[in-house]
Amino acid sequence: MIWVDTIIQGILLGGLYALFAAGLSLVFGIMRLVNLAHGDLIVMGTYLILLLVTLLGLPPFLAAAVAMPVMFCLGWALQKFLLNRTLGDDILPPLLVTFGLSIALQNALLETFSADSQRLPTSALTTASVQAGPISLGVMPLLTFASAVLVIIALNQLFYRTELGRAFRATSDDATTASLMGIKPANIFAIATGIALIIVTIAALYLGLRANFDPNIGPARLIYAFEAVIIGGLGSLWGTLLGGIIIGVAQTIGAAVNPEWQILAGHIAFLLVLLVRPRGLFPRAND
Amino acid sequence: MSILSLTSVSKSFGALTVTDGASFDVPQGQALGIIGPNGAGKSTLFNLITGNLRADAGSIHFEGRDVTKVSAMERCLTGIGRSFQIPQPFEKLTVYENLLVAATHGRNMSEAMVRDDCADVLERTELIRRANTPAGQLSLLERKRLELARAMATQPKLLLLDEIAGGLTEGECQALIATIKDIHAQGVTIIWIEHVLHALNSVVERLLVLDFGKVIGLGDPDEIMASREVREIYLGIDV
Amino acid sequence: MAYSVTTQTPASRIASIAGLILIVALIALPFFAGRGTIQDMFFILTMLVLAQFWNLLAGYGGLVSIGQQAFVGMGAYALFGVVILWGLDPVPSILLAGVAALIIAVPTAFFAFRLNGAYFAIGTWVIAEVVRLLVAQWKTLGGGTGTSLPRSATKDMWFVDLIQDGLGVRSAAARDILAYWLALVLALATIGGIYWLLRTRRGLALAAVRDNMEAAKSVGVDAARMKWIVFLTSAFGTGVAGGLIYMQKARISPDAAFSVTDWTAYVIFIVVIGGIGTIEGPIIGVLVFFALQSLLADFGSWYLMTLGVLAILIMLVAPRGLWGLFSERTGIQLFPIRRTLRGGKLSETKE
Amino acid sequence: MALLQTRDLIAHYGDFQALFGVDIELAENETIAIIGANGAGKTTLMRSIAGVLNNAAEAVMFDGTAIGTRPADEIMAQGVAMVPEGRRLFPSLSVEENLLIGTYGRKTIGHWTLETVYDLFPILRERRNSPGTALSGGQQQMVAIGRGLMSNPRVLLCDEISLGLAPVVIKDIYKAVPAIKAAGASLIVVEQDIAQAMAVADRVYCMMEGRVTLSGTPDSLSRDAIHDAYFGAGH
Secondary structure: OHHHHHHHHHHHHHHHHHHHHHHHHHHHHHHOOOOOOHHHHHHHHHHHHHHHHHHHOOOHHHHHHHHHHHHHHHHHHHHHHHHHHHOOOOOHHHHHHHHHHHHHHHHHHHHHHOOOOEOOOOOHHHHOEEEEOOEEEEHHHHHHHHHHHHHHHHHHHHHHHOHHHHHHHHHHHOHHHHHHOOOOHHHHHHHHHHHHHHHHHHHHHHHHHHOOEOHHHHHHHHHHHHHHHHHHOOOOHHHHHHHHHHHHHHHHHHHHHOHHHHHHHHHHHHHHHHHHOOOOOOOOOOO | OEEEEEEEEEEEEOOEEEEEEEEEEEEOOOEEEEEOOOOOOHHHHHHHHHOOOOOOEEEEEEOOEEOOOOOHHHHHHHOEEEOOOOOOOOOOOEHHHHHHHHHHHHOOOOHHHHHHHHHHHHHHOOOHHHOOOEHHHOOHHHHHHHHHHHHHHOOOOEEEEEOOOOOOOHHHHHHHHHHHHHHHHOOOEEEEEOOOHHHHHOOOOEEEEEEOOEEEEEEOHHHHHHOHHHHHHHHOOOO | OOEEEEOOOHHHHHHHHHHHHHHHHHHHHHHOOOHHHHHHHHHHHHHHHHHHHHHHHHHHOOOOOOOOHHHHHHHHHHHHHHHHHHOOOHHHHHHHHHHHHHHHHHHHHHHHOOOOHHHHHHHHHHHHHHHHHHHOOOHHHOOOOOEEOOHHHHHOOOOHHHHHHHHOOOHHHHHHHHHHHHHHHHHHHHHHHHHHHHHOHHHHHHHHHHHOHHHHHHOOOOHHHHHHHHHHHHHHHHHHHHHHHHHHHOEEOHHHHOOHHHHHHHHHHHHHHHOOOOOHHHHHHHHHHHHHHHHHHHHOHHHHHHHHHHHHHHHHHOOOHHHHHHHHHHOOOOOOOOOEEEEHHHHOOOO | OOOEEEEEEEEEEOOEEEEEEEEEEEOOOOEEEEEEOOOOOHHHHHHHHHOOOOOOHHHEEEOOEEOOOOOHHHHHHHOEEEEOOOOOOOOOOEHHHHHHHOOOOOOOOOOOOHHHHHHHOHHHHHOOOOEHHHOOHHHHHHHHHHHHHOOOOOEEEEEOOOOOOOHHHHHHHHOOHHHHHHOOOEEEEEEOOHHHHHHHOOEEEEEEOOEEEEEEOHHHOOHHHHHHHHHOOOO
């Protein structure tokens, strides 16, 4: 029974990783850009929520709702004024610029909030659990997982049911031809990064509610997100969820065997998938 | 004996079949021209022969050896050289260095051993005065010449030329033809895709017509050009 | 008249003479400089080596790795391993550090080469994390908290006695001087080796693959093999540097030895600021980096923030870095690799 | 006054010059054809007009405005739509979505809607939900033309729309031209198929090596003159 519990906890943890990964996947899918500062943006989101909670006394969920438009604008501006200028055939500029951004952001957070670990205030809701037969499930992990599923459904609706989604897909297929059809790729990219940062805010909320955080944990979140994206197959949102679940389950099983092996087990699962399916589980045909 | 033989070679991109069961032989030492309208699959056929693309079906033999699954790099080492339709120079390297890459790797020799050969190719292709110029600064004619020179530097037994005369003036074209004739006279087998028909016809001994990825005619150039069907398909006008 | 080829330029001739004088001065440095200077120079030289190898990977090979700390850490731990467990002398063990890095580079390449571009970058980072977590399980070397080199090993290191007697310094200072000289040898060998590689036909092939992969394959360049050569060479060199750095520190822990900031972020900044894709770039970069560090080290995170922002600005405004800016204006190259053909028909008229 | 005009248009790809001072003119409700061999600069000319390549501002004039420096999306919004060479359908969009992309972000008023495009090419109505790439070459070309029309352009640039298509299919596609003209658009047609170009155009420009070598109405041009302008003299 303990194993069933471990696996279910792992699946729910996978929801959090899928939330980390969804923004990365969205941005890569549309503009083939890998943002190495993605993990640090998540941590920054958590601090923004913390700031709203402590300064305005908002409950965390409301604070996250307030943070979303702020983060959208930030993402939009980041893409419009910085990252768009790095896009091109050469892979070096976007990599090095986002890497520089990652280091700068991490240290800006350190300078502002110190290296002490923090936590968003817990409430009855965040510590509650429900009993499903013999297994006790935390409300928080359940909410995280449900949010991940909702985010992915919402993204799929956006992509396949709206005019903006059509423009996203067209620009992703062929930005030059899209511009011939009256679409401004630079704006599409900026909106996409803005949306990615909305998802980052949701991930940031659960990151802060679930455990302690400090300015240095960004890179590890980037790595989990990256592993989920690769396992799922580039550009597949449901694949990303599955990728998150695989990392989550591997980590909880690893931790059950030996607490020191938690992170390592996740990485090994990733390498195994890479060995067997180099293009991930659900690769997009035309990449 | 044929140096190259294709048997039912096919290639598709998604739903689009660009090479459709192509079969033909090229005898050792012959010059074969390939014509066909834009989009007929000429460059794809070249890429299949050089290994830049892998065939979906059929087989390709070079000097009797099955090379269907052999990489572009190895095919170069066995003696297949090519030029690209859109010149693909190594832009940051000089003209001489472009040849040096080809000669040292394509023939697996040291720089010192190939130096004079490269200089010789540069003289024959009239690029010697541009030897120390970065290839990115060359004019169109010079880029086309460099394509030819770089392929020559690998000392191929079979040379594939992809629209090497396109976009050149009449005088430039004549000079290039002379160079190609000279290469052919040395016994190199040539396959040449060209829209500039008079250039092609002054060199090749046989002509192959491609349409929709299919070989629809192969034979004596005059007879092929005289065929009404070919004229209609190729030029779209009754001449 | 026959043809000949040269890569020399007037500037490079002057540079090689100036370089020789500089090398002599650097060799002689311990005779008149204080211990602090020697330690600073050791830091500069080892960072320069790391930067040259990362530049070889990313600037010439197009392989942007963020996992160089795997090779630094592995090299360092291998050195501690053979010294502590087998009782070997630290000095020759530095070469074994390189071998250890080479050994883990093979599976690393096997996995990471399955990923393209940016994903290759994060893939190398993941593997570095895996190596760090595995090494932290190595209880005999202190597990997660790390360990020190035994005093007996550091005291009796090769050459330390000689230096102690010859220069009349104490044992600790003699060890620093030894480390400095080894770093100097490593840096010169690295620069010389990379310069040599770039001047061989393999170096030409690297440039050709960077310019046009398809065309390179079509003239017989084995692009896949070039990737392996560059990756393994760089892993070996980085491992040797890692071994040397931790031989001098004499104390190791997984978090420090596998630090992405210390061994990859700094190195990337050095190369980007100095100028990627040139041998001169990392040299300029490491000097700028050291100057910034001396100025700003007291400001802690402000320093790193400045570096991050500076790297972004350079990438946007002058992607070829400081040396690139200088070289474009003046045409000067200290390590020219362009082969100039002379003689024959070229000598008939002056160009 | 000409609706669209290029004046001494020059274009480069990196160090390589592709156009050497090209002057063409298109009047309201006129159809012109650009012919020439591979590498003559036809596609470069189209890409310059459409704003994919940047030029001097005055090099491209549309309706009295200099548009040479405008980006492609703005030129499209002003009323110059392009059917690019090789069709360039968006593979992850269905036929109908490909058509709708032509109206992204704006309400266009005019003759062309999904319904009228489907009336023009009825086969597309049947295949509206298929992915664009599952269609035959001719059908894909119809989608590409329809996509260009959806913005109700005043000028439609058609780059090599018969490329790789069977003669019967080409005839089918060119049947749409009168309807397009009737709805009020002027056309620039780039063609390798000389007969087709002659049949459809009011005037013809022949290009070679980045320059216009011949122009005039189809009646005024002899076959020999075209051949010389097309292949260079001597054939």
